[in-house]
Amino acid sequence: xxxxxxxxxxxxxxxxxxxxxxxxxxxxxxxxxxxxxxxxxxxxxxxxxxxxxxxxxxxxxxxxxxxxxxxxxxxxxxxxxxxxxxxxxxxxxxxxxxxxxxxxxxxxxxxxxxxxxxxxxxxxxxxxxxxxxxxxxxxxxxxxxxxxxxxxxxxxxxxxxxxxxxxxxxxxxxxxxxxxxxxxxxxxxxxxxxxxxxxxxxxxxxxx
Numbered sequence: 711x712x713x714x715x716x717x718x719x720x721x722x723x724x725x726x727x728x729x730x731x732x733x734x735x736x737x738x739x740x741x742x743x744x745x746x747x748x749x750x751x752x753x754x755x756x757x758x759x760x761x762x763x764x765x766x767x768x769x770x771x772x773x774x775x776x777x778x779x780x781x782x783x784x785x786x787x788x789x790x791x792x793x794x795x796x797x798x799x800x801x802x803x804x805x806x807x808x809x810x811x812x813x814x815x816x817x818x819x820x821x822x823x824x825x826x827x828x829x830x831x832x833x834x835x836x837x838x839x840x841x842x843x844x845x846x847x848x849x850x851x852x853x854x855x856x857x858x859x860x861x862x863x864x865x866x867x868x869x870x871x872x873x874x875x876x877x878x879x880x881x882x883x884x885x886x887x888x889x890x891x892x893x894x895x896x897x898x899x900x901x902x903x904x905x906x907x908x909x910x911x912x913x914x915x916x917x918x
Contacts, residue, residue, distance in 0.1 A: 766915035773907045777806045778823050783846070788916055799909030800900045807898050810837070811845035813855055817885050817892040818874025819867070834861040849894050856891035880904075 760768065774784050791801035806812065811820075811827040814835060820826035827845040829835065835842060836856050837849070849855065861867055871887050879885045880902050885892040 763915075763918075766911045769908050769911040770915055773803075773806070773905070773909075773912060776823075776905055776907070777809065777812060778827060779806070785916075788912070792916075799913045802912065803900070803903050803905070803907065803909055804897055805848065807903055808848045809845065810835070810842060810847040810849060810855070813849050813883065813892070813894070816880055816883055817855065818877050818879065818887075819857060819870055819890070819892075821870065821873075834858050834867075851894055851896055853894045854891055855894075856889070862890055 787805050792798050794801045811830050814820050814826040815823045830845045833843045875887050882896045882898045
């Protein structure tokens with residue numbers, strides 16, 4: 711599967727926000743955005759004002775990079791969101807939030823979405839008791855996402871469980887740190903999705 715293999719801190723600088731792609735490092739003074747708040751590139755500080763199309767494209771790229779999705783898959787999510795009832799932009803964000811790798815991250819069982827994606831691929835999680843190794847798997851209401859029994863004693867999961875115990879999951883999820891599992895209570899409303907994305911710009915871009 712194709713994936714981005716470049717410097718991830720460069721992506722945060724390009725978008726001008728913390729995307730939290732490197733987990734704990736993003737919360738420390740080692741964060742590249744803290745040291746270099748301007749975009750990468752020789753002419754980064756002399757770029758002209760962006761056009762309307764540029765703003766729309768930048769917003770789409772930001773959403774893709776936050777959730778770690780390539781262009782073709784992102785467009786497929788948009789097509790699904792467009793066919794669903796309701797507001798297309800909110801439908802799109804809801805689909806992205808329902809991805810298994812994002813849910814694992816939201817539950818606190820990974821320090822970043824990139825780490826969550828890797829842990830899912832290495833079959834460290836069960837959904838309703840069944841093995842699922844597909845990061846793009848869309849969870850449903852009532853699904854139970856649990857750390858596999860053989861993985862619970864691994865040092866990394868013990869460390870993550872201790873750190874996550876001090877965090878509060880979003881209202882559409884509940885988590886049991888003792889059993890190292892979470893449950894999907896419902897689908898997220900727009901106010902429950904805290905990503906800095908102006909989804910209407912993405913809709914305008916694809917509607918051109």
